[in-house]
Amino acid sequence: MLGFLLRRLGIAICVAITVSxxxxxxxxxxxxxxxxxxxxxxxxxxxxQIRVQYGLNKPxxxxxxxxxxxLLRLDLGDSFFFQESVYNLVASRLPITLxxxxxxLAIALLVAIPLGVLAAVKRDTWIDRLALSIAVLxxxxxxxxxALMLIVVFAVTLKWLPVSGNSTMLHFVMPAIALGYYAxxxxxRLTRAGMLDVLSSDYxxxxxxxxxxxxxxxxxxxLRNALIPVVALAAVEFGFMLGxxxxxxxxxxxxxxxxxxxxxxxxxxxxxxxxxxxxxAVIYIILTLLADxxxxxxxPRIRVR
Amino acid sequence: xxxxxxxxxxxxxxxxxxPTPDDLLHAVRGLNFEVERGEMLCIVGESGCxxxxxxxxxxxLLPRKAQRTASRLTLDGIDMIGQSERHMxxxxxxxxxxxxxxxMTSLNPAYSIGDQLSEVLTRHRKVSRKDALxxxxxxxxxxxxxxxxxxxxxxxxxxxxxxxxxxxxAMALMCEPDLIIADxxxxxxxxxxxxxxxxxxxxxxxxxxxxxxxxxxxxxxVARIADRVAVMYAGEIVETAPALQLFENPxxxxxxxxxxxxxxxxxxxxxxxxxSIPGLVPxxxxxxxxxAFRNRCGQAIPACAQDVPEVxxxxxxxxxxxxxxxxxxxxxxxxxxx
Numbered sequence: 001m002l003g004f005l006l007r008r009l010g011i012a013i014c015v016a017i018t019v020s021x022x023x024x025x026x027x028x029x030x031x032x033x034x035x036x037x038x039x040x041x042x043x044x045x046x047x048x049q050i051r052v053q054y055g056l057n058k059p060x061x062x063x064x065x066x067x068x069x070x071l072l073r074l075d076l077g078d079s080f081f082f083q084e085s086v087y088n089l090v091a092s093r094l095p096i097t098l099x100x101x102x103x104x105l106a107i108a109l110l111v112a113i114p115l116g117v118l119a120a121v122k123r124d125t126w127i128d129r130l131a132l133s134i135a136v137l138x139x140x141x142x143x144x145x146x147a148l149m150l151i152v153v154f155a156v157t158l159k160w161l162p163v164s165g166n167s168t169m170l171h172f173v174m175p176a177i178a179l180g181y182y183a184x185x186x187x188x189r190l191t192r193a194g195m196l197d198v199l200s201s202d203y204x205x206x207x208x209x210x211x212x213x214x215x216x217x218x219x220x221x222x223l224r225n226a227l228i229p230v231v232a233l234a235a236v237e238f239g240f241m242l243g244x245x246x247x248x249x250x251x252x253x254x255x256x257x258x259x260x261x262x263x264x265x266x267x268x269x270x271x272x273x274x275x276x277x278x279x280x281a282v283i284y285i286i287l288t289l290l291a292d293x294x295x296x297x298x299x300p301r302i303r304v305r
Numbered sequence: 306x307x308x309x310x311x312x313x314x315x316x317x318x319x320x321x322x323x324p325t326p327d328d329l330l331h332a333v334r335g336l337n338f339e340v341e342r343g344e345m346l347c348i349v350g351e352s353g354c355x356x357x358x359x360x361x362x363x364x365x366l367l368p369r370k371a372q373r374t375a376s377r378l379t380l381d382g383i384d385m386i387g388q389s390e391r392h393m394x395x396x397x398x399x400x401x402x403x404x405x406x407x408x409m410t411s412l413n414p415a416y417s418i419g420d421q422l423s424e425v426l427t428r429h430r431k432v433s434r435k436d437a438l439x440x441x442x443x444x445x446x447x448x449x450x451x452x453x454x455x456x457x458x459x460x461x462x463x464x465x466x467x468x469x470x471x472x473x474x475a476m477a478l479m480c481e482p483d484l485i486i487a488d489x490x491x492x493x494x495x496x497x498x499x500x501x502x503x504x505x506x507x508x509x510x511x512x513x514x515x516x517x518x519x520x521x522x523x524x525x526x527v528a529r530i531a532d533r534v535a536v537m538y539a540g541e542i543v544e545t546a547p548a549l550q551l552f553e554n555p556x557x558x559x560x561x562x563x564x565x566x567x568x569x570x571x572x573x574x575x576x577x578x579x580x581s582i583p584g585l586v587p588x589x590x591x592x593x594x595x596x597a598f599r600n601r602c603g604q605a606i607p608a609c610a611q612d613v614p615e616v617x618x619x620x621x622x623x624x625x626x627x628x629x630x631x632x633x634x635x636x637x638x639x640x641x642x643x
Contacts, residue, residue, distance in 0.1 A: 202410040208366055209405075210425045210476070211398035214390070224415045300460040301414055 012289045019281040077271040086275045097256035101241040107180030116191025135185035147178040147251040164253040175252045183237040194226030235291035243280040307339035308516045312377035316358045331589045334540040343514040347527040350537030356520045360488045365393045399429040402477035404487040408470035412461035419457030425479040444475040467498035484516045536560045539597035546621035556623035558602045
């Protein structure tokens with residue numbers, strides 16, 4: 001298990017380094033940074049001054065290592081737009097996005113896994129078909145539209161939940177449902193497929209031949225094996241929720257990472273854009289690592305050699 | 306009184322999505338047999354003759370679409386036809402257990418050997434998990450697995466096929482059942498391992514006085530282990546007899562055809578063609594009548610197309626108009642004993 005962990009960690013670090021190089025290169029490929037910082041009215045002397053001030057006159061490898069050094073000290077520079085460090089900016093927005101993502105993931109898993117299991121057990125019945133229909137509907141419905149419908153029903157008509165903002169937990173309920181609903185169909189379908197596969201396997205027949213009760217066969221012997229592929233998918237979906245919640249954050253006016261990234265792109269606020277890109281990449285790396293570890297815990301074939 | 310009574314056991318499988326009675330596949334057609342305590346009954350037959358479905362029908366573990374009926378199915382006087390699923394769960398693994406054909410896939414990859422073994426006991430007996438593990442270790446030793454305590458902690462993927470089959474046998478023995486159904490337990494194994502596993506099953510059966518239904522297509526193997534043999538063809542038992550009787554005095558043309566197709570060391574000349582049965586197994590879809598073997602039988606007469614009665618004498622039954630079972634000559638019995 002320790003060897004496995006170290007191997008995975010090594011891979012994760014390699015990926016992180018690659019991401020940092022790509023992220024750095026992209027920024028420098030996107031045009032002359034000094035001109036961009038200076039803006040359209042800057043004189044060539046001012047641009048030259050900016051170039052020196054930001055170290056943009058040095059060779060690229062030097063710039064990369066300086067930047068990497070700053071990065072490791074969590075010094076991400078200052079935002080061009082807000083006179084504030086990028087670190088503070090991101091740190092203040094991250095909890096909102098993480099909280100929203102975690103709630104959305106919880107909702108998605110709590111709906112998708114039981115529904116997937118139920119659909120597999122009741123295969124070819126109306127329950128199965130209903131579950132699959134919901135999945136198709138979920139995949140076909142744009143999330144902003146679903147979010148607006150939620151607002152119309154629960155905030156405007158029923159007045160149960162606040163329309164927008166992030167001051168209380170209640171403000172997160174609708175966004176989390178809207179975001180979670182988006183990930184539900186894929187997880188449900190994979191759970192159903194996994195369960196169908198496992199339920200027809202020889203070891204399930206063995207478990208039944210032992211006289212185990214149906215619930216135990218289902219939840220001890222079948223579900224654990226069926227969930228192995230679901231873990232990896234859930235990790236990717238979670239990453240997607242964290243990185244791709246711009247639409248939902250906009251609809252519900254949540255000041256999260258997605259909003260920050262969106263605004264920063266519109267304002268050519270490169271340090272912020274770069275920080276968000278890096279952050280999301282790191283989040284993906286961590287999630288992949290977590291999924292690997294979880295899979296190893298579920299499946300001894302990975303863990304024990 | 307026999308331990309297991311089976312009367313008129315049938316398994317029907319609907320074909321297609323909206324089956325009419327004509328679309329029923331009559332996979333198992335009215336089996337009658339009994340198994341005594343301490344007896345090894347071998348059911349032999351070719352692929353698709355319904356022998357595996359018979360074993361699953363006895364366990365009530367048939368695939369979803371298959372329908373099981375029987376006029377009587379009792380184990381030690383307990384009716385197994387009208388039982389609720391809940392009561393069948395109490396019997397399975399406890400009073401009757403099963404050994405499967407595929408050791409490589411019959412154990413759950415996610416749980417340790419100890420967990421999967423002890424689970425049988427904690428399910429059916431009031432024992433702690435710890436005591437169940439001790440018992441699991443003893444069972445592993447009984448089936449010839451050394452350093453059992455270490456094996457208990459291992460996972461199926463760390464074990465070879467032969468070891469896994471031993472684990473599955475140990476699993477079947479956990480609650481000391483009355484009856485074990487072994488469905489081709491050696492087919493998926495190497496020849497040397499086959500012999501070991503076969504000896505193991507035979508030894509344990511003798512030692513514990515178990516009743517075993519051993520399902521196989523290998524007549525050579527039957528000759529070595531069976532007390533009694535039932536030959537299945539196209540979903541029916543066409544002949545049953547004490548093992549010796551069957552080999553010395555086969556009555557059904559199908560049994561004779563099977564026996565003729567086995568090479569005998571010292572008698573079969575190298576290069577000589579082995580016996581074979583011409584023709585193909587009939588389709589079992591739709592209503593069946595008459596002897597299913599008649600299209601391949603050299604002796605068939607028009608009356609074979611009518612219902613063929615079972616002819617029985619001294620425990621030797623054959624479903625054939627030409628059957629005349631007689632006790633094997635004493636000379637042959639003595640030869641077999643020596």
